[in-house]
């Protein structure tokens with residue numbers, strides 16, 4: 001396949017946009033080559049500027065639970081736009097979306113909207129710090145909570161050493177307040193609390209980790225976290241920006257039956273428009289300004305277009321009682337099918353699937369945390385990515401991301417994908433030394 005127009009579009013973009021993209025992973029650095037520029041999407045399919053079509057498993061990195069240009073969502077956005085894009089004053093749509101969220105996620109009595117998941121997790125940890133009057137937070141290696149300073153910290157060699165920034169520009173002082181521990185290691189969390197007694201404001205976690213590929217919690221890991229936070233009077237923050245309204249109506253917290261103190265949301269709740277939210281019990285949320293002392297504000301927070309898209313999306317979730325069951329079956333069909341294809345071609349692999357999220361690693365060893373995820377053969381992933389792209393299947397241009405299925409995907413789309421994978425590995429295998 002030729003990607004001439006995409007290549008030209010990228011070189012034009014690079015003249016005026018730093019690196020040619022507005023979010024780093026889009027540049028294809030992890031898989032090589034030049035990014036595909038998208039022209040439009042409909043349902044499970046996206047079309048690029050060269051006229052190719054792809055079954056899309058990126059889905060804007062998660063938001064599009066109902067697929068591209070869902071008619072109800074598109075209609076709601078158009079109607080809201082005709083009434084005016086933004087007012088900087090309260091609208092009833094904000095209350096309506098908040099009611100939908102609180103009714104489907106029982107741990108939330110109150111929410112606050114933002115314009116991105118990053119902003120929401122920043123605000124959630126500020127609230128946790130203000131509420132507990134403590135400074136340190138615990139995060140897990142490989143979990144992503146947005147592009148804000150306190151989260152851009154890697155574990156370094158020892159889990160309990162003070163955080164080391166993963167990006168220039170993150171001050172050492174900020175990094176020093178973030179304690180990084182391995183995912184699925186409850187003893188490391190307890191050790192962090194023992195080493196910093198009375199100093200830890202909260203623990204932030206992706207309860208299903210979706211930003212190092214898909215890594216699921218082992219039995220009792222999340223339960224132990226809940227117990228530790230309760231005992232230490234620290235705020236347990238579930239970052240469900242990716243998993244909220246995607247793995248179940250009520251997110252991971254519904255599936256595992258654990259009540260976090262604060263929840264961070266984004267992606268699906270905005271139906272493809274810029275959004276984030278954080279919420280929790282009435283008691284903790286009362287610490288937010290204007291009722292309480294912890295500041296939060298945003299010019300476009302609760303934006304009417306985002307609210308309209310979110311309401312249309314969450315109403316579809318609320319009214320479709322078999323939605324997540326169907327998505328689960330479809331996604332299972334995909335991961336089981338991929339596992340069978342890889343087996344056939346003799347490729348070592350690990351697959352994971354939860355609701356409409358899926359992951360694939362090229363390693364023979366189980367993946368439970370960042371260190372084991374890093375064992376995946378990323379050069380094989382790059383070959384797989386390009387071979388699938390050439391066969392009309394769009395996957396995330398990086399090994400360390402989740403894949404997503406939407407309600408617009410059909411069994412036929414999955415079958416087409418598995419046939420493409422079989423063909424792709426025949427080619428990749430033939431090319432191997």
Ligand SMILES: *Cc1c(COP(=O)(O)O)cnc(C)c1O
Nearest residue numbers: 116117118144145146239241242
């Ligand atoms: C995407 C994501 C974020 C950041 O959301 P943005 O809207 O990109 O700022 C935060 N946490 C998790 C778990 C995410 O997947």
